[in-house]
Amino acid sequence: GDSVTQTEGLVTLTEGLPVMLNCTYQTIYSNPFLFWYVQHLNESPRLLLKSFTDNKRTEHQGFHATLHKSSSSFHLQKSSAQLSDSALYYCALSDRVYYGNEKITFGAGTKLTIKP
Amino acid sequence: ETAVFQTPNYHVTQVGNEVSFNCKQTLGHDTMYWYKQDSKKLLKIMFSYNNKQLIVNETVPRRFSPQSSDKAHLNLRIKSVEPEDSAVYLCASSYRGGGSQNTLYFGAGTRLSVL
Numbered sequence: 719g720d721s722v723t724q725t726e727g728l729v730t731l732t733e734g735l736p737v738m739l740n741c742t743y744q745t746i747y748s749n750p751f752l753f754w755y756v757q758h759l760n761e762s763p764r765l766l767l768k769s770f771t772d773n774k775r776t777e778h779q780g781f782h783a784t785l786h787k788s789s790s791s792f793h794l795q796k797s798s799a800q801l802s803d804s805a806l807y808y809c810a811l812s813d814r815v816y817y818g819n820e821k822i823t824f825g826a827g828t829k830l831t832i833k834p
Numbered sequence: 835e836t837a838v839f840q841t842p843n844y845h846v847t848q849v850g851n852e853v854s855f856n857c858k859q860t861l862g863h864d865t866m867y868w869y870k871q872d873s874k875k876l877l878k879i880m881f882s883y884n885n886k887q888l889i890v891n892e893t894v895p896r897r898f899s900p901q902s903s904d905k906a907h908l909n910l911r912i913k914s915v916e917p918e919d920s921a922v923y924l925c926a927s928s929y930r931g932g933g934s935q936n937t938l939y940f941g942a943g944t945r946l947s948v949l
Binding site: 753755761762763764765768808821822823824826827829 | 943
């Protein structure tokens with residue numbers, strides 16, 4: 719079945735430094751959709767950004783990610799971390815081959831903590 | 835602004851009791867889900883319901899059962915709770931029609947504690 723791997727469980731950075739959270743996936747389907755969801759403390763997850771186009775950069779709220787089907791990756795990046803970026807980040811994969819039977823698979827999540 | 839509403843926010847109960855959680859979405863979506871978020875923050879799909887078609891995750895114990903009256907409502911019943919059911923249950927909705935990319939919109943969650 720599908721799987722999503724987020725190699726870092728915890729990432730701690732100093733404010734102002736670049737952010738990179740890793741995400742790789744496995745699926746047998748050739749047209750997956752990839753998502754990043756963010757969950758702040760005491761809130762529910764919400765969409766940060768998404769993509770289904772190979773090699774196209776997607777940006778939102780200062781974060782960006784590029785889907786690379788050749789390496790099955792969708793890493794999340796930001797040039798300069800802010801204190802408010804501290805949150806739990808999930809990478810997720812959706813296949814859409816079968817309408818009405820779509821599966822969304824989440825990675826284990828990466829907890830990002832930004833220090834002053 | 836919250837568009838996926840869950841009740842209750844918290845529920846404390848004892849092993850063996852029955853509990854029910856409610857979820858309503860006002861986004862006009864055609865698909866609703868129940869996810870379980872455990873103490874390690876792992877998010878696991880339990881059920882999805884699309885246009886009256888229930889899709890069951892085969893790893894979900896049979897004591898869990900979803901109930902849906904229409905596209906806007908999806909409830910979750912746990913017949914006889916176990917200690918391992920303690921978790922946050924997140925309801926979500928999405929729209930699959932017209933080339934949607936299936937973005938999930940989550941409710942605030944129901945935190946269940948089983949004593």
